[in-house]
Amino acid sequence: MAIPRIAFIFAITAFLAGLGVATFSELRIFLPALLRGAVVTVQVSVLSIALFLLTAFVAGIARAFGTAPVRWSAAIFVEVFRGTSLLVILFWFFFVLPEFGVVMPPMVAAVLGIGLNFGAYGAEVVRGAVQSVPRGQTEASIALNMTQFKRMTRIIIPQAVVITIPGLSNLTIELIKATALVSAVTLTDITFASVQQNQLHYRTLEIFAITVLLYYCLAQFIRFGGGWLEDHFSRHLKPRSA
Amino acid sequence: MSEPKIRFDKVLKAYGPLKVLEDLDFHVDASEVVTIIGPSGSGKTTVLRVLMTLEPIQGGVMYVDGEPLNMMMSDGQLVPASKAHVRRIRDKIGMVFQSFNLFPHMTALENCIEAPIHSKGMAKSKAIDESMDLLAMVGLADKRDHYPSQLSGGQQQRVAIARALAMRPEILLFDEPTSALDPEMVGEVLSVIRRLAESGDYTILLVTHQMGFARDVSDRVCFFDGGRMVEQGKPEALFGHPRNERLKQFLSKVLEAV
Ligand SMILES: Nc1ncnc2c1ncn2[C@@H]1O[C@H](COP(=O)(O)OP(=O)(O)OP(=O)(O)O)[C@@H](O)[C@H]1O
Ligand SMILES: [Mg+2]
Numbered sequence: 114m115a116i117p118r119i120a121f122i123f124a125i126t127a128f129l130a131g132l133g134v135a136t137f138s139e140l141r142i143f144l145p146a147l148l149r150g151a152v153v154t155v156q157v158s159v160l161s162i163a164l165f166l167l168t169a170f171v172a173g174i175a176r177a178f179g180t181a182p183v184r185w186s187a188a189i190f191v192e193v194f195r196g197t198s199l200l201v202i203l204f205w206f207f208f209v210l211p212e213f214g215v216v217m218p219p220m221v222a223a224v225l226g227i228g229l230n231f232g233a234y235g236a237e238v239v240r241g242a243v244q245s246v247p248r249g250q251t252e253a254s255i256a257l258n259m260t261q262f263k264r265m266t267r268i269i270i271p272q273a274v275v276i277t278i279p280g281l282s283n284l285t286i287e288l289i290k291a292t293a294l295v296s297a298v299t300l301t302d303i304t305f306a307s308v309q310q311n312q313l314h315y316r317t318l319e320i321f322a323i324t325v326l327l328y329y330c331l332a333q334f335i336r337f338g339g340g341w342l343e344d345h346f347s348r349h350l351k352p353r354s355a
Numbered sequence: 356m357s358e359p360k361i362r363f364d365k366v367l368k369a370y371g372p373l374k375v376l377e378d379l380d381f382h383v384d385a386s387e388v389v390t391i392i393g394p395s396g397s398g399k400t401t402v403l404r405v406l407m408t409l410e411p412i413q414g415g416v417m418y419v420d421g422e423p424l425n426m427m428m429s430d431g432q433l434v435p436a437s438k439a440h441v442r443r444i445r446d447k448i449g450m451v452f453q454s455f456n457l458f459p460h461m462t463a464l465e466n467c468i469e470a471p472i473h474s475k476g477m478a479k480s481k482a483i484d485e486s487m488d489l490l491a492m493v494g495l496a497d498k499r500d501h502y503p504s505q506l507s508g509g510q511q512q513r514v515a516i517a518r519a520l521a522m523r524p525e526i527l528l529f530d531e532p533t534s535a536l537d538p539e540m541v542g543e544v545l546s547v548i549r550r551l552a553e554s555g556d557y558t559i560l561l562v563t564h565q566m567g568f569a570r571d572v573s574d575r576v577c578f579f580d581g582g583r584m585v586e587q588g589k590p591e592a593l594f595g596h597p598r599n600e601r602l603k604q605f606l607s608k609v610l611e612a613v
Contacts, residue, residue: 249456252409256450257470257522258442267473271460349460349502 117340121333128326131319143310143320150306151327157220157292157302158331161227162285168232169281173239178265187236194233200294202226207298223295231288235281242276243269275346282339286332303327358421360385360526360558361406367414368398368405368582375401376582379415383526388552388559390569390590393579394605399562402579403528406560407450408441419444419526446475449524453531455511457503463490463514464499467521475522482521489517493547509540516547527551529561541565548572566609570594578602 175187194202206222217225246269254264296305307324311317359382368376375398383389391399404410406417408424416433417424426433427440436444458466467486471477477485490496493513503511512532519527529548533541545568552559552572563569569576570590577587578599586599597603 247456249452249454250458252407253452253456253458254470255409255445256407256448256452256519257474258445259470259474260442263473267469268458272458275460349462350504 117333117336121330121337124326124330124333128323128330131323131326143314143316146306146310147303147320147323150301150303153295153300153306154289154292154302154304154327155331157223157227157295157300158289160220160224161231161288161292164224164228165231165235165284165288166281168229169235169239169277169284172232172236174243174265174270176236176240177243178261191233191236194229195237197230199226199230199291200297202230203294203297219295219298219300222298223292223300226298227288227291227295231284231291235277235284238277238280238284239273242273242280245276246272275343278339278343278346282335285335285339289331289335290328357385358418359383360387360420361560362418362421363402363406363415364418365415366405366412366417368401368410368412374582376405376412379582379584381577381584383558383560385558386555388561388572388574390561390563390573390576391579392563392566392569392576392605397579398582399579400530401582403450403530403560403562407448407528408445419447446522447525448528449519449522449526450528451512451515451519451530451532453534455503455508455515455535457511457515457518459503462500462502463495463506463517466503466514467518470518471521486517486521489520490514492520492550493517494543507540508536509543512536512540512544513547516544516551520551524557526558526560529559529563531562531564533563533565564609566594566606578605580605 172187172190175183176191179187203222203226206217206226207219210217250268250272251264254268259268292302293304295302301309303324307320311320314320361381361383363379363381366376366379366381367374379402381402391402393399401410405412406424412425416426422444423433423436424441424444425436427436428434458469461469464483464486467489468479468482471482471485472479487496487499490499493516495510495513495517498506498510498514503514506514512535516532532548533544536544545565548559548561549568549572551557561569561573573590575587576590576593577584578593578597578601579585580599580601586593586597586602593602594606597606
């Protein structure tokens with residue numbers, strides 16, 4: 114835990130220092146644009162992560178526990194959204210669907226595309242976790258005459274959630290990096306804002322230093338949060354210390 | 356003649372072409388303590404697992420208190436049982452596993468009250484009262500807030516027994532309850548089972564390799580071989596004067612090993 118924490122603090126400090134230096138120099142001319150981009154990146158990330166987690170759990174649990182038609186639907190969803198490139202999915206949502214009368218704002222298209230694409234990957238993580246809960250847990254639940262619903266919600270899923278944390282936090286970090294593609298649907302995120310500002314002002318080093326630090330901070334934040342959640346949920350698996 | 360507590364009528368259990376139980380006729384009377392012995396792979400565990408409905412059977416009928424378990428009556432005909440029917444009958448049966456199978460994310464007490472609350476719909480305070488009595492009975496009242504990972508094997512198995520009892524079963528199934536334990540912990544678990552056997556409150560079906568214990572607590576011992584019950588009788592008779600050749604071989608092997 115110590116190294117990510119130090120790296121996190123270091124990165125935040127560096128980011129703020131960078132902002133400070135920029136504010137006191139002529140660089141402040143491009144800062145507002147970068148900040149607006151950062152806000153878009155964070156917005157897309159937060160909303161997509163919510164959809165990603167929801168999709169991962171719904172589709173993963175459907176694949177593990179569903180009746181045959183439910184399992185197949187979930188499997189088809191996973192195959193479609195995993196087998197296609199995110200960029201192409203974004204184009205579909207933003208440019209192709211309007212041809213069928215489905216028009217959505219760029220933010221919605223971005224969040225749907227990213228959330229569903231990563232949700233399909235996450236579904237496999239969730240399914241794997243659910244299936245890795247030992248068979249004896251199911252058998253004990255049956256012997257205690259629990260319904261399948263109670264067995265799922267009270268015994269299997271709580272144990273599976275802990276197992277999903279490392280996999281899902283890795284995917285979350287990948288998701289944040291993938292938000293750089295949203296300029297394809299006309300959103301100006303921090304990456305696109307950097308490119309624009311660089312073309313205007315030619316302050317390549319400063320601009321991209323700020324950009325890279327933003328991504329790094331977000332990733333550290335997830336890594337840190339994931340580690341904390343994992344520790345928190347697996348306390349009971351450690352022998353009692355006192 | 357009164358109905359036996361448990362009755363197997365020509366039960367067939369097969370994994371693909373492998374017949375693990377073949378035309379098994381078998382019964383256990385109310386409050387009877389029956390031990391199943393036999394070589395590895397003879398189908399002992401399978402008898403308990405099919406009765407607990409952990410495995411479907413491919414033929415025959417299992418009865419509890421005269422009511423079919425895997426089937427049900429509909430218009431005077433036996434038809435495959437509905438989930439609700441199975442749940443109603445299964446409520447009378449509890450099982451203790453070789454590998455405990457406690458819920459690792461719950462404390463000892465939470466393990467015990469989980470099913471009474473969420474399966475039987477018992478009030479939480481009542482479930483806690485009853486489960487604390489049971490934990491005290493198995494000598495673990497002070498471990499109520501410990502997680503399974505914080506308990507020894509013997510303690511985990513005693514929690515598992517308390518958890519099964521919390522559902523107020525009439526029938527208790529034990530599948531080699533001490534096989535996964537370090538030798539010094541076997542005694543504490545056997546003494547709990549002995550008390551349950553002697554109380555007369557439960558009909559008990561036990562699979563064990565502890566021949567001395569089987570002889571002590573059983574009303575009847577059944578010897579299984581190759582998916583069939585080849586000999587059964589009072590423990591003194593079965594251990595003292597075995598008739599079947601395979602049983603003689605089996606006994607000389609296990610008694611030698613002790
Ligand atoms: N899931 C399964 N798939 C295929 N065969 C199985 C399965 N479970 C058990 N068997 C087979 O069924 C037979 C009986 O198994 P069972 O577990 O009832 O034996 P047992 O008498 O309890 O043996 P042990 O003393 O080793 O526990 C064995 O031949 C075993 O290989
Ligand atoms: Mg066995």
